[in-house]
Amino acid sequence: MGPTLVRQMLSTLSERGHRLTRPRQTVLRVIEASPEGFTARQVYQATRRRGIRIGLTSIYRTLNLLVRHGLIQEVHRENGEHRYLACEANHHHHAVCMACGRILDFEACGLEDLTRRVARTTRMAILGHRLELFGQCQDCRKR
Amino acid sequence: MGPTLVRQMLSTLSERGHRLTRPRQTVLRVIEASPEGFTARQVYQATRRRGIRIGLTSIYRTLNLLVRHGLIQEVHRENGEHRYLACEANHHHHAVCMACGRILDFEACGLEDLTRRVARTTRMAILGHRLELFGQCQDCRKR
DNA sequence: AATCTTATTGAAAACTTTTTCAATTGCTAT
DNA sequence: ATAGCAATTGAAAAAGTTTTCAATAAGATT
Numbered sequence: 531m532g533p534t535l536v537r538q539m540l541s542t543l544s545e546r547g548h549r550l551t552r553p554r555q556t557v558l559r560v561i562e563a564s565p566e567g568f569t570a571r572q573v574y575q576a577t578r579r580r581g582i583r584i585g586l587t588s589i590y591r592t593l594n595l596l597v598r599h600g601l602i603q604e605v606h607r608e609n610g611e612h613r614y615l616a617c618e619a620n621h622h623h624h625a626v627c628m629a630c631g632r633i634l635d636f637e638a639c640g641l642e643d644l645t646r647r648v649a650r651t652t653r654m655a656i657l658g659h660r661l662e663l664f665g666q667c668q669d670c671r672k673r
Numbered sequence: 674m675g676p677t678l679v680r681q682m683l684s685t686l687s688e689r690g691h692r693l694t695r696p697r698q699t700v701l702r703v704i705e706a707s708p709e710g711f712t713a714r715q716v717y718q719a720t721r722r723r724g725i726r727i728g729l730t731s732i733y734r735t736l737n738l739l740v741r742h743g744l745i746q747e748v749h750r751e752n753g754e755h756r757y758l759a760c761e762a763n764h765h766h767h768a769v770c771m772a773c774g775r776i777l778d779f780e781a782c783g784l785e786d787l788t789r790r791v792a793r794t795t796r797m798a799i800l801g802h803r804l805e806l807f808g809q810c811q812d813c814r815k816r
Numbered sequence: 817a818a819t820c821t822t823a824t825t826g827a828a829a830a831c832t833t834t835t836t837c838a839a840t841t842g843c844t845a846t
Numbered sequence: 847a848t849a850g851c852a853a854t855t856g857a858a859a860a861a862g863t864t865t866t867c868a869a870t871a872a873g874a875t876t
Contacts, residue, residue, distance in 0.1 A: 665799040
């Protein structure tokens with residue numbers, strides 16, 4: 531991902547009237563180093579490993595802030611925890627096996643047309659999306 | 674929705690080796706009466722209004738079971754609570770305003786082609802999907 | 817640089833969801 | 847019908863997330 535991501539997120543937050551506090555900067559640096567996604571707890575532990583002490587509450591608040599601004603995305607839940615992904619990261623979606631929970635990625639989603647159509651009918655500026663498919667993986671189907 | 678839904682869900686669970694217990698039957702009857710969706714707490718309160726006492730734990734377990742079998746779907750979270758919808762209910766999706774949280778519905782999603790393609794490449798039987806669009810509604814954009 | 821205003825923080829409490837475990841109950845086979 | 851096995855239940859505990867509120871600190875103003 532690279533430091534571009536952090537700088538961009540910081541300036542987005544700043545432009546929109548949010549303060550660039552130490553906790554937020556630290557969280558962003560952790561996110562930058564997690565191209566495979568992260569949970570709140572993982573961010574918390576990573577900041578402590580860096581010797582910086584941030585309350586778990588602030589981690590959650592920062593993650594929610596980033597979600598509201600479309601900078602990260604909640605991709606799914608795994609054993610009760612939410613997993614997030616930076617939106618700049620390679621755009622992809624998940625196909626989740628409803629039986630065993632296995633997750634397979636896929637890329638093309640071709641939602642551009644739909645996005646434009648919905649933007650027109652709802653008069654909403656569509657900035658992002660989340661798509662998950664559910665089904666049964668090959669192994670689970672064999673039973 | 675009608676009583677067909679309950680019967681169908683019950684037989685699906687039974688076929689797949691699950692027991693048709695009293696708590697499960699009660700939860701299904703509540704779901705049947707909630708075409709606009711429901712949270713775990715709402716199901717809990719509805720069962721008590723019917724004079725039936727089921728542990729909240731079992732409500733959650735039943736809902737998770739139904740999700741795993743593709744019979745209901747978690748549509749989104751609102752003030753920290755998950756909201757579910759029976760899959761038989763009118764198929765639609767949500768466009769969520771990231772600023773104020775307002776939710777607008779839309780119908781056509783045209784994911785059939787994508788579904789087939791992903792099914793082929795991942796060798797997964799795709800049974801359902803969840804699609805959300807994120808953006809800014811007209812009112813929030815004015816600021 | 818000092819002050820002011822107000823968003824943000826951390827700790828604790830509240831709330832939502834999941835896990836644990838002994839007791840119960842649905843189903844199967846007798 | 848009855849007995850037996852295993853899935854399911856409820857209560858309590860644990861885990862994850864949000865809210866509350868007083869204290870702090872970022873950024874604007876002077």
